[in-house]
Amino acid sequence: ENYLISDVEATDWYLADPEDRAGAWRNLALGLEHLHPDIRRKMDRLSRHGEGFLLIGRLGQDEISLSGGFEDGQITITVSPLTHSGQRSIVDHDSLERLQEETKTLRHAMEANPYPIWRHDVDGKIIWANAAYFDLVERLRGETGVVLWPIPDVFCDSLAEAGAQEDKARVGLLPDHPPSGGTGPDGKLWYEVRQHRTAPVGETAELEPPTDGSLYIATPCNRLVAAERSLRNFVQTLSKTFAHLPVGLAIFDRKRELILFNAALVELSTLDPRWLSGRPSLFEFLDQLRDNRRMPEPRDYRAWRSSLIALEKGAENGNYEEIWNLPDGQSFRVLGRPHPDGAVALIFENISSEMSLTRKFRADMEIYQSALDHDEQAIAIFNGNGELEVSNAAYAMLWEDDPRERLTRDDFAQALQIWEGRCLPHLVWEELRQTMTQAQGEVRSSMSDVVWMSDGRRLNIYLTPLKSGRTMIKFRTSLQKSGQRPPPPQAVEPSTETRATSPITMLMNYATSQNG
Secondary structure (H helix, E strand, C coil): CCCCCCCCCCCCCCCCCCCCCCCHHHHHHHHHCCCCCCHHHHHHHHHHHCCCEEEEEEECCEEEEEEEEEECCEEEEEEEECCCCCCCCCCCHHHHHHHHHHHHHHHHHHHHCCCCEEEEECCCCEEEECHHHHHHHHHHHCCCCCCCCCCCCCCHHHHHHHCCCCCEEEEEECCCCCCCCCCCCCCCEEEEEEEEEECCCCCCHHHCCCCCEEEEEEEECHHHHHHHHHHHHHHHHHHHHHHCCCCEEEEECCCCEEEEECHHHHHHHCCCHHHHHCCCEHHHHHHHHHHCCCCCCCCCHHHHHHHHHHHHHHHHHCCEEEEEECCCCCEEEEEEEECHHHCEEEEEEECHHHHHHHHHHHHHHHHHHHHHHCCCCEEEEECCCCEEEEECHHHHHHHCCCHHHCCCCCEHHHHHHHHHHCECCCCHHHHHHHHHCCCCCCCCCCEEEEEEECCCCEEEEEEEECHHHCEEEEEEEECCCCCCCCCCHHHCCCCCHHHHHCHHHHHHHHHHHHHC
16 A cells, blocks of 8 residues: 555655655655665565565666565665765755855845955966955956956965965955045045955864865955045144154053154153153153153152152143253253143243343342332333333332332322312312323323422422333422412412413412402
């Protein structure tokens, strides 16, 4: 009856339909027919007459034993390899379908990959390439069409020039015809090529098998090359700029290692450029400055180390600024400024000339002030904004007020209020106010007048215009004669036509005539 009575395993892939036990004999004959052409005839004679058989078939390069026998009313068919072979594996139908689907997916992924991918054999010849590689060949040659076998190796010369001994190299390809766009800054097509060595099938990674070729992947890097070249040009420009700066520049990274310095720093610090190129730390740098006497000598080492920590913290916050007076008489202005990623920069500026001029200016000012203080006349000088710039000791004694003791400058209105408070009323104060409130560009003329102080002293006032809009006012006092009374304010004759016609003068003259 040829009814299948044995169990069917998942690996019994010679049976097309294991569930159809009644048709299993016919399906088995069809499945074994490709192993030996006489298998169907032998199986038919075995089924009809009980004649056993033994056949040697072939599956690829392997020899397969096919045998059949009849015993106790049951027919047995046996299929087995004659010798063990590591070249072939038995795969069930479902697994084979999955492998085929995966192969199809991988092939599609390789063709859809925008990066050129190709494979070399052991002789260095290309045996496979994806669509992106063929597109690159057409782009380099400036022509379209089918690329014939053998596949041209467009990266061979470039990789040889790059001396690529590692698994990664950057190469530039020069097209025969410049493409419309997408090249690097030098007109080349730049790629970063990675090499992956492949092992023969069946070998294991633990045995370190010899390679049977290499797989290459080329990643376009035109923008990266352009960015690196732009950055390199920018750094060169900065280096040239730093080299011509008169100030010393030292930049320390977040680890506080010196990563950049200029020629001015070498000149100001007198440190060896080779030692600076060794990326010393911030504290090593400052220690060396101290040893070279290029920083103020500290009173004690512990306080000096504390000051270095304050310098670092101040540089991080951007608020470190000090004047270093060196033992040889030079003066440095040292600034600490923060930089991105935790870096700090120290800026050294030689201000010896500036400090010398400042000291000379202060010495000259002390001489000028001493000369003014020896003058018996009270002197006050106002700038174009009406601020009191200079006064002498006689001025402080006369008005019992010393503006030099205050941090802020007095203006003319404050000074005039003091003057009027210690003198009898007089029209000269109004004239002084009008003169001082004139625009800075207007021409001022000298003037003088006489007033009487509240204690009976005669006060001569002199106004003299100076350069740059400044005005000097002098006061000279003299005692009145015995028995002489100071004239009333209205008896003082005005010195200008404006004073005679002013409403205040007319009112004073009217009051005098009524009292007479």
